[in-house]
Amino acid sequence: MSGGSVGRKTSVMTIxxxxxxxxxxxxxxxxxxxxxxxxxxxxxxxxxxxxxxxxPAPLRAEKTTWIVxxxxxxxxxxxxxxxLGLRGLFWVVDxxxxxxxxxxxxxxxxxxxxxxxxxxxxxxxxxxxLATALVGLKIPVVALLYEEGPELAETGxxxxxxxxxxxxxxxxxxxxxxxxxSLRLPSQGPSR
Amino acid sequence: xxxxxxxxxxxxxxxxxxxxxxxxxxxxxxxxxxxxxxLAEAGLSVxxxxxxxxxxxxxxxSFRPTQSMRRMWREAGLLAALGIGQTPVIxxxxxxxxxxxxxxxxxxxxxxxxxxxxxxxxxxxxxxxSAKRMREAYEDVERRVHVTEVPTSARSLSTTKFLExxxxxxxxxxxxxxxxxxxxxxxxxxFGCPKHAKMSVxxxxxxxxxxxxxxxxxxxxxERVLWEGDRAVGVEGKVLGRPDAPKLRIRARAVVLACGTxxxxxxxxxxxxxxxxxxxxxTLHPAVRxxxxxxxxxxxxxGALQSVYSDHYANEGITLVGVYSPVNxxxxxxxxxxxxLRARGRTMGHVGVLGGMVHDEGGGVVRSTPAREGALSYEMxxxxxxxxRRTTTIxxxxxxxxxxxxxxxxxxxxxPVRDLATLRALEHQSLDARRIECIAFHPLGSARxxxxxxxxxxxxxGRVYGTRGLYVADGSVLPTxxxxxxxxxxMTMATRLAWLAREEIAHEKTVANRKKSGxx
Numbered sequence: 159m160s161g162g163s164v165g166r167k168t169s170v171m172t173i174x175x176x177x178x179x180x181x182x183x184x185x186x187x188x189x190x191x192x193x194x195x196x197x198x199x200x201x202x203x204x205x206x207x208x209x210x211x212x213x214p215a216p217l218r219a220e221k222t223t224w225i226v227x228x229x230x231x232x233x234x235x236x237x238x239x240x241x242l243g244l245r246g247l248f249w250v251v252d253x254x255x256x257x258x259x260x261x262x263x264x265x266x267x268x269x270x271x272x273x274x275x276x277x278x279x280x281x282x283x284x285x286x287x288l289a290t291a292l293v294g295l296k297i298p299v300v301a302l303l304y305e306e307g308p309e310l311a312e313t314g315x316x317x318x319x320x321x322x323x324x325x326x327x328x329x330x331x332x333x334x335x336x337x338x339x340s341l342r343l344p345s346q347g348p349s350r
Numbered sequence: 351x352x353x354x355x356x357x358x359x360x361x362x363x364x365x366x367x368x369x370x371x372x373x374x375x376x377x378x379x380x381x382x383x384x385x386x387x388x389l390a391e392a393g394l395s396v397x398x399x400x401x402x403x404x405x406x407x408x409x410x411x412s413f414r415p416t417q418s419m420r421r422m423w424r425e426a427g428l429l430a431a432l433g434i435g436q437t438p439v440i441x442x443x444x445x446x447x448x449x450x451x452x453x454x455x456x457x458x459x460x461x462x463x464x465x466x467x468x469x470x471x472x473x474x475x476x477x478x479x480s481a482k483r484m485r486e487a488y489e490d491v492e493r494r495v496h497v498t499e500v501p502t503s504a505r506s507l508s509t510t511k512f513l514e515x516x517x518x519x520x521x522x523x524x525x526x527x528x529x530x531x532x533x534x535x536x537x538x539x540x541f542g543c544p545k546h547a548k549m550s551v552x553x554x555x556x557x558x559x560x561x562x563x564x565x566x567x568x569x570x571x572x573e574r575v576l577w578e579g580d581r582a583v584g585v586e587g588k589v590l591g592r593p594d595a596p597k598l599r600i601r602a603r604a605v606v607l608a609c610g611t612x613x614x615x616x617x618x619x620x621x622x623x624x625x626x627x628x629x630x631x632x633t634l635h636p637a638v639r640x641x642x643x644x645x646x647x648x649x650x651x652x653g654a655l656q657s658v659y660s661d662h663y664a665n666e667g668i669t670l671v672g673v674y675s676p677v678n679x680x681x682x683x684x685x686x687x688x689x690x691l692r693a694r695g696r697t698m699g700h701v702g703v704l705g706g707m708v709h710d711e712g713g714g715v716v717r718s719t720p721a722r723e724g725a726l727s728y729e730m731x732x733x734x735x736x737x738x739r740r741t742t743t744i745x746x747x748x749x750x751x752x753x754x755x756x757x758x759x760x761x762x763x764x765x766p767v768r769d770l771a772t773l774r775a776l777e778h779q780s781l782d783a784r785r786i787e788c789i790a791f792h793p794l795g796s797a798r799x800x801x802x803x804x805x806x807x808x809x810x811x812g813r814v815y816g817t818r819g820l821y822v823a824d825g826s827v828l829p830t831x832x833x834x835x836x837x838x839x840x841m842t843m844a845t846r847l848a849w850l851a852r853e854e855i856a857h858e859k860t861v862a863n864r865k866k867s868g869x870x
Binding site (some may be wrong): 177180181188193201202203204205206214228231232233235236237239240243244263264270274277278281282283284286287288290292293294296297298299300301303304306307308309310312313314315318321323324326329342 | 362403407411412414416417419420425430438439507514534535536537544647652683684686687688692695696698710720722764782784
């Protein structure tokens with residue numbers, strides 16, 4: 159029996175819902191965890207202040223909330239071990255400033271500039287597991303930071319979104335096709 | 351009741367599933383889909399049960415990269431092998447969806463290198479796994495998934511920039527072959543092709559299987575194999591995506607496990623297959639990538655995601671591979687927090703990337719747990735750790751030779767490198783291995799093939815030792831690491847196993863039917 163033709167049509171029983179409807183049920187963060195995640199996101203996406211002052215500006219509130227919600231949905235899509243593990247990592251990183259930078263405070267309660275410096279110190283920690291913990295949280299947050307909106311645009315990405323098709327310029331040697339008839343604008347009346 | 355000839359969303363099955371067939375296949379990835387097509391084409395009735403969800407190619411193309419990860423990758427893309435001792439924590443990119451990991455590859459297609467085939471024959475006594483014996487299966491696979499060489503014109507500027515450096519250092523690269531039709535270089539292969547150009551197995555094999563009467567169910571978790579004595583007679587489990595989780599039960603003459611290296615051993619263990627090699631000897635091809643900042647604008651997102659490779663360092667167990675990623679995924683790997691990160695983010699148009707992977711020894715183990723997911727650990731031998739660090743140095747050298755202003759190494763907290771002396775010094779500096787950013791795409795070997803039950807889990811025909819009617823047809827059967835991307839190897843192995851199994855199963859069906867009818 160032959161087989162192997164490059165067939166692309168596959169019959170699918172449609173179920174009348176969108177891909178969003180097939181997402182895993184959301185398991186919300188506890189309020190205390192949400193505060194930690196929010197502080198982390200705010201710092202990770204912070205930028206130089208637009209007025210040129212030395213204090214950094216936190217990531218804008220709307221984007222911060224969106225990222226926190228997306229991280230919440232993301233963790234809901236994993237197993238209970240992943241959900242617990244991710245929450246655990248956020249808490250561990252939040253509780254270690256005293257041991258990393260000598261500050262007696264939770265990271266989420268530090269002023270923004272000190273919070274940023276703390277996370278950078280954890281990323282550079284000679285203790286590999288600590289650095290890995292920070293990066294394990296950083297990757298999903300920063301992937302979301304740059305996934306759409308002005309932050310995506312500031313990377314120089316030349317498409318409106320990451321799902322948009324690439325714009326392919328015609329080849330330089332494309333022949334110039336001569337029109338087979340004279341084009342006249344309606345205002346010019348009928349051609350003679 | 352399902353209708354033949356469809357991919358069925360398991361979550362629509364309010365009553366669950368209770369059916370019979372000739373062959374039930376657990377998993378719809380590279381191995382499972384190839385088995386399904388060949389066995390259905392041979393006239394056998396086939397049911398495929400896939401744990402993950404089904405999304406159409408159009409839906410997949412609409413997903414943002416993070417949506418793709420959390421919907422279609424195992425553990426929402428957050429799966430990692432726990433490093434034992436001086437071993438990096440290795441992130442694993444494994445699919446969990448109809449089509450399996452083949453939907454998430456960069457499309458790279460390699461045959462198993464000849465020296466690996468020779469090793470299998472010579473050192474493992476697996477004469478059937480010679481390159482010559484597997485040639486026909488390779489050709490069948492490459493035809494079905496449309497393997498073609500990536501043209502030079504499809505290379506991105508990120509890739510060609512690194513090749514300038516390679517040229518200066520005398521490191522030859524060649525064009526890669528991929529399974530694509532009509533690729534336009536949108537460079538988001540790992541997260542869904544917006545042009546449906548990649549011939550993943552849901553496009554290349556499952557349509558044929560379905561056209562021949564196979565039924566494919568998504569959202570269908572198999573929890574155990576059913577037995578009559580030592581004979582596998584079916585599987586049972588439950589439907590996912592419904593709060594009531596209705597049961598599913600499939601009776602079959604033959605059971606094929608194709609859940610992948612991470613899950614096949616878990617299912618074998620939970621089904622009572624007692625073999626010390628189940629779940630052991632996992633190889634991962636640990637990989638690293640180096641990014642570099644150039645003065646020239648590269649826009650590396652325009653062009654084939656992967657287009658070149660080099661086996662110049664094959665004698666050191668290292669393969670270099672052109673690679674890119676969606677810009678948000680790449681940015682997530684840049685060093686720094688807040689303003690420092692944002693400043694680097696603005697330079698992404700000038701950043702090029704190149705990767706490399708190591709042909710590793712096999713220190714991975716997956717253990718069954720009371721939960722659905724197994725626990726995966728990996729102990730990297732010192733030689734492989736040295737190879738990872740050497741790969742990083744090689745990639746950095748190519749970047750600097752190409753004129754990179756600064757090089758971002760996959761070592762957490764290391765500042766960008768700007769000169770060769772610093773780069774080379776870092777390779778041998780004392781370093782906690784868990785600061786290395788490592789990822790793996792090709793887990794293999796957890797139910798390895800051997801010519802003796804004391805050394806492996808399955809025989810040369812994929813039959814599980816100590817059982818009847820139970821086969822394994824996925825990456826877990828490969829006896830060793832292969833040093834190259836594995837999707838063609840897995841499809842080829844499954845093709846070969848299908849050709850052997852179809853005769854056996856058809857014969858058993860004939861004998862059973864004769865017995866039933868009372869004829870001699």
